[in-house]
Amino acid sequence: MSPTTAVPAASSLAPASLRIVVEPEGALVLVDGLRSGTAPVSLELPAGEHIVRAEKEGYEPLVWSVNLSAGSRETLTGQMIALAGAASPTTAPVPSDTPPPTPPLADLLFQRAIIELERGGQCLEGSTQLGVRLWIENAGADAGPFVVEVNGAQVPFPDGLAAGQVSSFWVPGYVSGGENVAIADATGQVAESNEENNTFSSMLPIPTLPPACTATPAPAAAATTPVPPAPATPAPQPAAVVxxxxxxxxxxxxxxxxxxxxxxxxxxxxxxxxxxxxxxxxxxxxxxxxxxxxxxxxxxxxxxxxxxxxxxxxxxxxxxxxxxxxxxxxxxxxxxxxxxxxxxxxxxxxxxxxxxxxxxxxxxxxxxxxxxxxxxxxxxxxxxxxxxxxxxxxxxxxxxxxxxxxxxxxxxxxxxxxxxxxxxxxxxxxxxxxxxxxxxxxxxxxxxxxxxxxxxxxxxxxxxxxxxxxxxxxxxxxxxxxxxxxxxxxxxxxxxxxxxxxxxxxxxxxxxxxxxxxxxxxxxxxxxxxxxxxxxxxxxxxxxxxxxxxxxxxxxxxxxxxxxxxxxxxxxxxxxxxxxAGLGGLCYANAAAALNLSVAGGQVELGAAVTRPWSGQAVLLLDGQERWRRAMSLVPGQPFRFTFAPSTELPAQGHLDLRLIEQSGKTTAEYGMDYVRNDG
The missing domain is CATH 2.70.98.10 (Beta-galactosidase; Chain A, domain 5)
Structure with a gap:
């Protein structure tokens, strides 16, 4: 059996979740240079490498380099060190005639934010409008009416937010490739114990839209005539262009x-x-x-x-x-x-x-x-x-x-x-x-x-x-x-x-x-x-x-x-x-397919990728003689990649042809090359 190089199936890369916890609290968090809230903060980020920085006046900044996997959940923690000569917080003596402490105050802050469809769900139903969904928390006492501003749009909370309550809301539109900014109590209506954590800003990953929903047929009305049988289920259709x-x-x-x-x-x-x-x-x-x-x-x-x-x-x-x-x-x-x-x-x-x-x-x-x-x-x-x-x-x-x-x-x-x-x-x-x-x-x-x-x-x-x-x-x-x-x-x-x-x-x-x-x-x-x-x-x-x-x-x-x-x-x-992607190289392309073909170490490396779903056979010829054939079905994003090791030694030089042939016999793509073995 000839060795095969497996190529992972295509998938939509899910964002990763990252929580940043820093002592003392309130440090500004920047991800890849973009403001992303104040610690502690939970973020959803695209998979891949990111530079995370925490800054607070009077302290040395903390910097992490992280490589997040799709769908992973990770936490960064750190203790900030006060700069030399920075004033340390002191507690002043309280005179005996100090008035009673003031009542507890509200504390509004954002937990997290994502970009999604207004109705969420696993399929598109109705509008394809994407927007920002945020979760706002009141970590203090009851808060009266206030206004939240998201990317310049205002969202009123006329009933306020009770102590300990978390509320989720959705705002149409978002900023692509930049900071999405949300401000709690944007009009200053609520007295808070901490006004520094009211702003949330972050670059948010854009999700892949789901396929269109399949409509559920309405119940049939009562009838005296027989109901004809339902038609056969059609083949799956590609997702709509959005x-x-x-x-x-x-x-x-x-x-x-x-x-x-x-x-x-x-x-x-x-x-x-x-x-x-x-x-x-x-x-x-x-x-x-x-x-x-x-x-x-x-x-x-x-x-x-x-x-x-x-x-x-x-x-x-x-x-x-x-x-x-x-x-x-x-x-x-x-x-x-x-x-x-x-x-x-x-x-x-x-x-x-x-x-x-x-x-x-x-x-x-x-x-x-x-x-x-x-x-x-x-x-x-x-x-x-x-x-x-x-x-x-x-x-x-x-x-x-x-x-x-x-x-x-x-x-x-x-x-x-x-x-x-x-x-x-x-x-x-x-x-x-x-x-x-x-x-x-x-x-x-x-x-x-x-x-x-x-x-x-x-x-x-x-x-x-x-x-x-x-x-x-x-x-x-x-x-x-x-x-x-x-x-x-x-x-x-x-x-x-x-x-x-x-x-x-x-x-x-x-x-x-x-x-x-x-x-x-x-x-x-x-x-x-x-x-x-x-x-x-x-x-x-x-x-x-x-x-x-x-x-x-x-x-x-x-x-x-x-x-x-x-x-x-x-x-x-x-x-x-x-x-x-996933071919190991590129030698030829037309509107339907891209091909790769090379010789290394006495073996033939070949690959094919298509732009639409395709079924047929891949054929390899050496000096005009068929040496290998395989039936396959390909879809975009899932290339075929294979290492052909001939049963007899590959000649020192020759001519190779790789063909994709449809089931009808039509050639979809073909590439030929002269080669000279170089096993050194």
Whole structure:
């Protein structure tokens, strides 16, 4: 029997519960830099690594690094040490004529908070609106009427809260990716023994929405005629695609005061240029700004849009792993890049729509119109940059369907004018697949095997070919450039023209990646990274050292090329994008499946992942002869991974083919490779 590598089934990662208990009480608790209440406090956090800090005036802070498992319940305890020279609390002598002690006072505090549907439950019934549910406790004497404020919305408690009583309530909406803030007795109506524990703030994990409820049929009315038998139970349907809105608080540098309007008259586009000298002289510091988000999700992926910042697809979260595949910058900070005449660019993260010029275009930071449309198959999100009649306009439609781990991006460039217009357009994805919000040295750029050389756009190393010249791919000068850790300084390049209809990245350190599938009309495919041994410093675009790589796509081969849209004409195409994980690597992808195939130690490593439920057979051929076949059923998030050990020694060199063949006999995906054994 050949050894098999088991891959765990996909599951929604449940949040972890963490309680922080500190002496003395009342210390401010921060989780990953976000205020999260005062100790003692119970929090629900996403599974993974977190930095927890407790602070109190006059005491040395306590810091813990914790790695929480999904669904776990853990407690952190600590004793704070008073700083040297800090005043110690003293008890003043009480004169004999001191009046009697005052009556006990109320003490309002929050126990915990979660994000959930208003009605909770195991299935969707009615509204899909998510909100914050909180539990408030009165740890003191009876409290009269008061008001609670949650993320700016006020909730009255006209009957107050009795001593020792705990009350739960739900408020629609929440802050995504930032602090959800609740204030007890926000209007100061209740005298309390401790006013310092009235505020609760925490970043709360967003749950995976349950499937839609199955309606219970109403009892049949009495009838004299026979009731026909109930129809057979239909096959399970995929969970519906859900649309919701939220807010996200992003620390944002105050660049708006230093912007001036400018215009590219030749293209008819206005933009905002940055007075960088004045901006830098102001010693800018970020402040929290709330932005609207639109979230579209099914059981496999969650897509978050940021309409006010270029209409970008801000986040792609792969639910089977619980990880973001796209980079998310924790701050909005003007970088020195972008079009030279504009003088800045926000590396906010996600996927941006770049037009009408190269180097990110002009419209990455302006508000875009957004509209969601639902049909029987899924949800389409339409993003529009302008309704202007005198310039080329862009409409980007992102579609997510029920039961699919893939989504499509359909750019549409419209020329409403009476003359032909030339333009540049690129879709740019900033990627950091896996948990850390930064690529590892083992991230691989996955280009089709047909690509044997690329055109350099820019480079930081003089030993590489100059911009505009060809660079051997993937190995140049004995260095495998497909692996990020082998890079020295920055490098950007084009396939020029794109070949093979796919481009992807896969980070072996996290066993996770992202692929882009595009049609023949799209001849542009670009890769960029900041380097590894001597990279561009992250403080150019962020404050926490996080990073990303880029893959671009467009209808022209390079940034030097343009496309022409006739008067009254349009140009559009559709691409398929999806996350992939658990394959051990990536060699090939199409819209239906991703494949991995490699040879190591005389054995063949193979894997397959699909974007929709699939049944058929996986077949492995060696030099055209079938050597292995297995029937299987696959679903998104549950890849197949297998190590084939041949009964006879694998030849020193040869050709392997891996095929996924549907039950109808149609080939879903196929990848072939020449190999040379290297057992050393």
């Amino acid at each position: 649309v919701r809105e939220a807010r996200v608080n992003i620390p944002t540098y105050p660049f708006a005061a230093f912007l001036r309007p400018a215009r590219n008259e030749a293209l008819g586009f206005s933009y905002q240029a940055l007075d960088r000298e004045a901006y830098e002289a102001s010693n800018p510091a970020p402040r929290l700004v709330a932005y609207r988000t639109v979230i579209v999700e099914n059981e496999y992926v969650a897509l978050t849009f940021l309409p006010e910042v270029g209409g970008r697809l801000y986040e792609v979260v792969y639910k089977p792993t619980g990880h973001r595949e796209t980079y998310r910058n924790p701050v909005l900070k003007p970088s020195p890049w972008g079009p030279a005449e504009q003088g800045w660019w926000l590396a906010a993260g996600g996927v941006e729509w770049c037009l009408p010029v190269e180097e990110h275009g002009y419209e990455w930071g302006v508000p875009w119109q957004i509209e969601t449309n639902r049909d029987d198959g899924g949800v389409s999100v339409a993003l529009r940059d302008s309704d202007a009649p005198d310039r080329v306009r862009a409409e980007i439609v992102v579609r997510l369907e029920a039961g699919s781990s893939a989504f499509t991006i359909r750019p549409r460039l419209e020329n409403p004018t009476g003359s032909a217009r030339t333009i540049k357009y690129w879709t740019n994805a900033m990627l950091a697949p896996g948990q850390p919000n930064a690529p590892s040295a083992d991230l691989r750029f996955v280009l089709p095997d047909a690509v044997r050389s690329v055109t350099v756009h820019s480079r930081g190393d003089d030993f590489l070919p100059e911009p505009g010249q060809r660079l051997p791919w993937p190995v140049s000068g004995g260095v495998d450039l497909s692996r990020l850790g082998n890079w020295n300084r920055w490098l950007g390049f084009f396939e020029d023209p794109a070949a093979g209809n796919y481009l992807g990245v896969y980070d072996a350190a996290y066993d996770e990646g992202m692929v882009r599938i595009f049609p023949d009309v799209v001849t542009g495919a670009k890769v960029f990274a900041f380097g590894w041994q001597d990279p561009i410093a992250p403080d150019n675009w962020t404050d926490d050292g996080s990073g990303y790589v880029e893959i671009h796509g467009g209808p022209a081969p390079t940034f030097d090329d343009t496309v022409t849209i006739p008067a009254g004409g349009t140009l559009e195409w559709t691409e398929t994008w999806y996350p992939v």
